[in-house]
Amino acid sequence: MCAASHPVARRDGLAVLDAEEIRRALTRIAHEILERTHGGDGVVLLGIPTRGVPLARRLAAQIGEFERLEVPCGSLDVTMHRDDLRLHPARALGRTELPPAGVDGKTVVLVDDVLYSGRTVRAALDALNDLGRPRAVQLAVLVDRGHRELPIRADYVGKNLPTSQRELVHVLLTEVDAQDAVVISDTGGAA
Amino acid sequence: MKRHLISAADLSRGDALLILDTTEELARIADRPIKKLPTLRGRTVVNLFFEDSTRTRISFEAAAKRLSADVINFSAKGSSVAKGESLKDTALTLEAMGADAVVIRHSASGAAHRLSGWVQGSVVNAGDGTHEHPTQALLDAFTIRHRLKGSQGSQGSGLDGLRVTIVGDVLHSRVARSNVLLLSTLGAEVTLTAPPTLLPLAVDTWPCSVSYDLDSELPKSDVVMMLRVQQERMSAAYFPSVREYRRRYGLDATRMARLPDHAIVMHPGPMNRGVEIAAEVADSPRSTIVEQVANGVTTRMAVLYLLLGGTEFPAVTS
């Protein structure tokens, strides 16, 4: 019952990542996180709803497999901190759920499916700010499609995907969409 | 396009669930160190209270401030209204001040309706005469869902199959009207229990049942909602004495014991302890009276966010 306010990408667009490629990308990211955080010390994964949340869980599961480490995992909804609220009807809120130990002094890794203008991440940083004071904040995304409008960059990227602004990038995940794929479709002009 | 919240009948099941689910999310903010969100920054919310009600006004004020809105409080006492300014002129003054939303409480039924014709912003009915009080019904529905289904189990779900008994002066109660509409929209089975003099003549057209006998309703109720009974009704011959009213329709400890174990007792406040509700009942663990107040702030935050946070209240399919 989410308020739909963006044009929905056609599922019959071009698939640029299949399930196997997604799995490999996530595995690589999980290893990279462990490398750059001294073995996952003090790491908290926070997925940005909707699809950042299953991605964060998958990463936590992977890290748990490699390292037998339980990385705390949660979700961070950014709707109330968005800068484009006045442009659309009000949106339904996603769930914000922090792990019991919180975020103070932790290395928070934000997890999202697509990095585009950077505004969602900016909102996430604001939202995070009201919840506590992490030691550091990093960003992991499955797809970086370029066209940044703010000085924001990802620490961990599954795939760089140059796109035009006419295109829509849609990440499908089994937990939400019954399949794993990354699909690009053309809106025919409407961005 | 939904610009106002004037009657619980304005809300479809989908709308009501959206508000309740949003409230559920916002309720977590109460546990945070910073209880504020920037969402309504730059918006102006005016509290236009022609009737004294510190409690409801503070609730709306807290809700608006937690969303970073600017709040202007206008109370009728000692104002231009006391000097005879009409509702229309007051409305035009608010327009000139650029109110994005006006929360109105007034003693005349229909005042919120009339106001909506005179202002550009959103009108939220905080109680108009004996007509409606939709945010009260929303916070009541939220309280019921939260208490009886828990916070994990309630996302997206209504009140289907729950049996709610509303007891008291229904004829003069805006809380009753809004609750009958909203609770039945959400799938609950509502029963009104009162002496016949305190029920509207055409109550058989309402989406609820009616009973004159409280004792027979108690064992079947998941929720009992007590309404305030005003002593002035006695002089207008609605019931012979407070004593008889209490005897037949008051919720005391004995009656409370007849409720199923899980059942809860609610009251919109202010209470007449010792009349419609006994002190031990009001203070018992079954009573949700205190959390209703807390839920009031979050529910009103959800309403203000959904009305003002974007360009309009989201269109919900269902």
Next chain:
Amino acid sequence: MSTASADRTSWLIRGAEVAGPGSRRVADLLLAGGTITAIDTGLSGAGAHVVDAAGLIALPGLVDLHTHLREPGREDAETVETGTRAAALGGYTAVHAMANTEPVADTAGVVEQVWRLGQAAGYCDVQPVGAVTVGLAGTSLAELGTMADSAARVRVFSDDGRCVADPLLMRRALEYVKAFDGVIAQHAQDPRLTEDAQLNEGEISGRLGLAGWPAVAEEAIIARDCLLAAHVGSTLHVCHVSTAGSVEIIRWAKSKGWPVTAEVTPHHLLLTDELAVGYDPVFKVNPPLRTAADVAELRRALADGTIDCVATDHAPHPVEAKETEWSQAAFGMIGLETALRVVQQAMVDTGLLDWAGVADRMSVRPARIGRLTGHGAPIAVGGPANLTLYDPAAPAETVSQVGASKSRNTPFAGMPMPGRVVATFLRGTPTVLDGKLA
């Protein structure tokens, strides 16, 4: 324009359909010297002004038994001049002005004042109604006899606005007026059952949270007064009947041969309490708008004569009295200018009443009930030249809020309605020509 010089010129009305008992006929009418001097086809009127009335219905000048002209005291809402202008535009040649003015019309002095104001304005005859009780307070009889003997020759007495609730006082009033062939017109509303009532008691009032005005509060008083009138042998007129139950009681009283008459307003023939859902006080009126079942029964009763006539209860109010919360707003609707059009829509276009019936219910009977001479005579040679020319085929136009009345509180604003009053003649002189004041 004083009435004394009303018969200066003559008028030839060509090709009008004369509404009378029996078959309808198209004819020319010659008006001269204040009377109808000829009715025939192919009339030539040497020197007469000619009015082409092809396609128009000629009715005897309409008579309103129930109007509020507000003067003296509430001239911000209406004056005798503005009210009678509205009346003329509505096709009326005589109106009864109700007594709830400030001061109340409970003395010869006030009723004579109102009568003179009507004469001076000259748009239609104003017949003052006298109050039944002093100050409308319902405790002691007003000087009914003196008002009857005054220049205003009052015959209809009413506390309208308020009910004569005390049964003993109502009995006395009914008895007292027998001496001068007077009639008591009762506003039937039990005060105890309608304290602070806002709207018909029913499904809508319950939903809207507005205090109900139960039908029984009207019906119980009507039943009591019919019995009283029969008991003392006096005539009773019931104002603004609004419920099916009231109709039933009046029908029963008439079946016993009791001298009871009744009126219904145009708005009660068309509108229901459903209109209150937006809380717009333009629909707030006393007695209140009722249900569709009541409307249907009132129409049937007017058609079969159980209800004798249409009376507008034209009740002007200034804007600020209606532009407010419902419970604060004044009760009342204006209706003089739209009455005939509403009756066409509700009664003629639905096949319930023909134009002869309209003539009877809006002119003949009201004049008879009011004991008004010089009005309400069927159109005939030698009769007074009080005429209304009406075009039932005029394209439906939306009713405007703005009319000749000083006030704007018409519930029909924005509604398309058929018909148009084309001309009104008062004793042979036109007050309205081509739909405008002459």
